[in-house]
Amino acid sequence: MNLLKAGRVLRRTLWQAIPTVISVVILNFCLLQLVPGDAADVIAAESGAATAETMAQLRSHFGLDLPVLHQLAGYLNNLAHFSLGTSPRYNLPVTTLIGARLGNTLLLMLAALGTALAVGILLGSVMASRVGRWPDRLLSVLALLLYSTPGFWLGLMAIVLFSVHLGWLPTGGSESIGAGYTGWASVADTARHLVLPALAMSGFYIAIFARLTRASMLEVSRQDFVRTAEAKGLHPLTVTVHHVLRNALIPVSTVAGMHFGTLLGGAVVVETVFSWPGLGRLAFESVMARDYTVLLGILLLSSLLVIVANMLVDLLHAWLDPRIQLR
Structure with a gap:
């Protein structure tokens, strides 16, 4: 297998990966919005008690009180700036939590x-x-x-x-x-x-x-x-x-x-x-913990790992059988 074939695989994978990743991000976000409860509920339950005002402040602090489309736009904006957001549970950047694991x-x-x-x-x-x-x-x-x-x-x-x-x-x-x-x-x-x-x-x-x-x-x-x-x-x-x-x-x-x-x-x-x-x-x-920000980051990373794995499989096929033409 020559470098030209490898370059074809990389280009094809990248062009296919972009719409796939965007679809995965939007689908995961919408599905998690259907799950009952949020991080504010868990934090309030762990504290032992919380008033309605405290719950409202928590949701406002984490942006959970915004309309779904506004939350999705904010999340996509973070991804555009290569940021996965901040975890409400750990109060740390999601990239830091994922990088440690x-x-x-x-x-x-x-x-x-x-x-x-x-x-x-x-x-x-x-x-x-x-x-x-x-x-x-x-x-x-x-x-x-x-x-x-x-x-x-x-x-x-x-x-x-x-x-x-x-x-x-x-x-x-x-x-x-x-x-x-x-x-x-x-x-x-x-x-x-x-x-x-x-x-x-x-x-x-x-x-x-x-x-x-x-x-x-x-x-x-x-x-x-x-x-x-x-x-x-x-x-x-x-x-x-x-x-x-x-x-x-x-x-x-x-x-x-x-x-x-x-x-x-x-x-x-x-x-x-x-x-x-x-x-x-x-x-x-x-x-x-209903920490959906971290979960979205893990799901996104999982999608990228699967895409990379399939790209490596295509390269392996070309090495095992030179008759396979990668376009």
């Missing part, structure tokens, strides 16, 4: 997606090469179990087994509180806290990628170019890796890009179970 969520998502792809493709390759035999049947049952097991239940059972009974891994959080690790010790500590939430989030996707890899490899193995490679006397491992598996990865990468948004949504449950300080947990806290 974004790294943890990306780390968790990339670890879960990488684990799901590596394990799923490996299991699918074994299933395809041993189709109809006991490894294929055993791994198919395992994939079915992972597919039907909720992520939060898998996470809770992992905590019971590896943290409570065996004591190998921490139960939650992203680092050991008060340990003061630096350098590689800090990296190792974060990795230990990352293992269980990444495994819990990746279980469902391991099953999907394994089954899809198996089906794709079986379909590709029937193609003429594979029989030609075998007729040339190439080693079976070379045929499997360079000819069958490489072409079978195209539908797998497509599904991975499609599930990137689902993976981000699943982070809400997993981060809550493991007390992982990421965007999913921040979104949950924002919903409970």
Whole structure:
């Protein structure tokens, strides 16, 4: 793949992203306006008591008493100036709150997606090469179990087994509180806290990628170019890796890009179970606090991440199969 093709992908993605992002922003804003309650109600409830005058002052301070169209215009004006507004709950810029959590969520998502792809493709390759035999049947049952097991239940059972009974891994959080690790010790500590939430989030996707890899490899193995490679006397491992598996990865990468948004949504449950300080947990806290300004910022960022993920998938397709023309 040359730079010209990459430039075409970037230009096409940007032109498609602009109306998509604008539509997502307006739709999310309108939907959240239909939800009963606001940040003033939550703040008043936490204070124990509030008069009608106090509630009116709170809503006036946060701009919640303005007409919906005026609130939407103000929010779009903030976005035009690269600002996501200020959180009524934390009294901090939304970009500051999201920036403090974004790294943890990306780390968790990339670890879960990488684990799901590596394990799923490996299991699918074994299933395809041993189709109809006991490894294929055993791994198919395992994939079915992972597919039907909720992520939060898998996470809770992992905590019971590896943290409570065996004591190998921490139960939650992203680092050991008060340990003061630096350098590689800090990296190792974060990795230990990352293992269980990444495994819990990746279980469902391991099953999907394994089954899809198996089906794709079986379909590709029937193609003429594979029989030609075998007729040339190439080693079976070379045929499997360079000819069958490489072409079978195209539908797998497509599904991975499609599930990137689902993976981000699943982070809400997993981060809550493991007390992982990421965007999913921040979104949950924002919903409970009716802090819709923060929630809108998280939804907007999620949309941008999905767009970037699909752009990377297009680039990966062009690298896996040079015959694919990107326009």
